[in-house]
Every structure is written in structure tokens, then in C-alpha cells.
Amino acid sequence: MKKVLARIKGAQLRSKQRDTAMPPPQPEEPFLAIGDLHGRADLLLELDKMIEENFRGWPVVFLGDYVDRGEESRAVLEMLMPLSSKGSPSVTCLMGNHERMLLDFIENPLQSARRWIQNGGLQTLASFGLSIRLDRLKDEAAMRTTRNQLADAMGTEMIDWLHTRPLSWQSGNIWAVHAGAKPSEPMEVQSSRYLLWGHPRFEHENRQDGKWIVHGHTIVEVPYARKGRIAVDTGAYATGVLTAAAITPGEVSFLQTGAG
Known part of the structure; x- marks a missing residue:
């Protein structure tokens, strides 16, 4: 299998989780979580080819923000609409604050x-x-x-x-959302505002229930998985780098366009 995991600044972004304050991520099965697209249909096509070559058959969850800022919002929506969470493999498209x-x-x-x-x-x-x-x-x-x-x-x-895009998706101890969550509240009762727009304590206060949150919304130069948070929005509309997290039991790695 051709290795296409991303390299940023010469360092490969693949590692076993060693955050002793959190249990390791334990999805029910391996899956991919894809960051904010913002009208970059070209990057979606590029990433799709990489997934077909290396992760065919894995469930996929898109983390929202398909429209705005980039030039091909319509094309992105038309590409995503035929995909189904009931298909095999399943593809789930969450709602973002831009939707x-x-x-x-x-x-x-x-x-x-x-x-x-x-x-x-x-x-x-x-x-x-x-x-x-x-x-x-x-x-x-x-x-x-x-x-x-x-x-x-x-x-x-x-x-x-x-209108019918879900706000969250769960696999094992991992929750996929667009923006974040209130750290002190169970994921099952989170406000839509927090899931779509984030919470001021999300990046600074760790959850105590062992749940991992994979999210987009907040642009990071380098995607990361630490302290219960997996951040994958690398500003694709401006940088040309669209990121997906490949999440397996105990391990998170990152797949990217325009990198390496």
C-alpha cells in the first residue's frame, strides 16, 4: 500500500497516542474524518483518489463547512449530496456553521x-x-x-x-462534530450552538468522560490529536491543504492534499 500520510515541515504526522490523561481513541471500526472544504471541489477530488488507493471501504464523516470562501461551493454540494450514511461504506456529512x-x-x-x-x-x-x-x-x-x-x-x-445534516456522529468513544463542545456537558445533550460555533473552554479544558472530539472549524497549521481533541481544519480554501484524520483503535494519523 502506497503511503500517503502527510508530512509537514519534514515530520510525518503518524503516532500512537501517549496522552496518559485520556484513554486511547477506540472507534467501533476504523474511519476517516475530513475537515472543512469551503468550496474546494478540486481538493475533494484529490483526497478522494488518495482514499480510494489507501483506505477503500472505510466509513467517512465530513465535518461540515462545505460552502463559502472557496469558489466551488455548488460543485462541492453536488458531489456530497448523493453520498449516504446508509451506504457501504457509510458517508456522513455533518452540518457546519457556514451551512x-x-x-x-x-x-x-x-x-x-x-x-x-x-x-x-x-x-x-x-x-x-x-x-x-x-x-x-x-x-x-x-x-x-x-x-x-x-x-x-x-x-x-x-x-x-x-436542513437534514446531523450535528454529530459517534463511533466508540469518539464524537465527530463541526466546531467543538462544552467540556463539562455530556455529548448527548450538547447545544447546537456549541457544536456549530464552538465553546470558549473547548480548547483549554479537558473532558472528564474519556470522550474524544474530532472537529474542524478552527484553522490549525498542523493537525493534531491530543488531550481528547483531534483538529483537522487546515484552511483548505486558502492553503490548498485538505486534511483527513484516519482513526483506528489507539492511533490517529493524517492524510492530506498538497503536502509532502
Whole structure:
């Protein structure tokens, strides 16, 4: 098997977990968790080839943020929509905060336009052949027109698919979420706000229940697995480096595009 595990700054990112404060990750079966895509359909295709060559048959969970910032949001959604969590292997696509912002714009265009546009919505609109005037973000008629144009371009099937994205996925003692979680609360009762936007103590306070959290949302230069957190968002839309964590019992390694 050709080895394509990532090398960053000359160091291979593959190691047994030695964090004695946490039990080792113990998924029910090996799986891959893929970080934020943000409109990089090209990187998704590149990573898919690497997975086919080296991890064929492994379940995959995408950690959200498929749209905005990159130029090919529409293409990414069209590539992901046919995939199924009930297939073999299963593919699960979680919701990210950028999907939530897109849906907020569709549901409440005037109230939600500015936040979405300031966070990469322009690129998503462009991928559907649309544009928006920045000096009219407070114009209710203009925002409603843009919203209707976007809804027509996306179609009900795509909008419904986004609405039904789960917020979390579990395998053994590992939970996959988009952004993070409140360390002191059981994963089963986490607020959607924490799962989509993170929690201020997530990166600084360790969980006490032995659960590992694999997540995107927060860009890191080098992906890592330590103290119960597995971070895989390497800013693909800007860096060209899309990261997947390959998680097996007791071990986490990283697969990347544009690295090594």
C-alpha cells in the first residue's frame, strides 16, 4: 500500500497516542474524518483518489463547512449530496456553521445577509451564478430578491439536504462534530450552538468522560490529536491543504492534499 500520510515541515504526522490523561481513541471500526472544504471541489477530488488507493471501504464523516470562501461551493454540494450514511461504506456529512448561515439567509434574508456575506457568502452566490450589491444589504426588497434567486438556483432537494445534516456522529468513544463542545456537558445533550460555533473552554479544558472530539472549524497549521481533541481544519480554501484524520483503535494519523 502506497503511503500517503502527510508530512509537514519534514515530520510525518503518524503516532500512537501517549496522552496518559485520556484513554486511547477506540472507534467501533476504523474511519476517516475530513475537515472543512469551503468550496474546494478540486481538493475533494484529490483526497478522494488518495482514499480510494489507501483506505477503500472505510466509513467517512465530513465535518461540515462545505460552502463559502472557496469558489466551488455548488460543485462541492453536488458531489456530497448523493453520498449516504446508509451506504457501504457509510458517508456522513455533518452540518457546519457556514451551512447554518446559508440556511439563515434563505429563511431570513434581511436579518442574516450581512453576517453570511462577511463570512464568504459572496463566493457561494457566485458559484450559483449570482451576485449581490454590498450597499444594498439592508434593502429588504433586494435581499428577498437575491434569496429567491438563490433558492431557485439551489432547488428544494439541495436546501432540504442541508436542513437534514446531523450535528454529530459517534463511533466508540469518539464524537465527530463541526466546531467543538462544552467540556463539562455530556455529548448527548450538547447545544447546537456549541457544536456549530464552538465553546470558549473547548480548547483549554479537558473532558472528564474519556470522550474524544474530532472537529474542524478552527484553522490549525498542523493537525493534531491530543488531550481528547483531534483538529483537522487546515484552511483548505486558502492553503490548498485538505486534511483527513484516519482513526483506528489507539492511533490517529493524517492524510492530506498538497503536502509532502
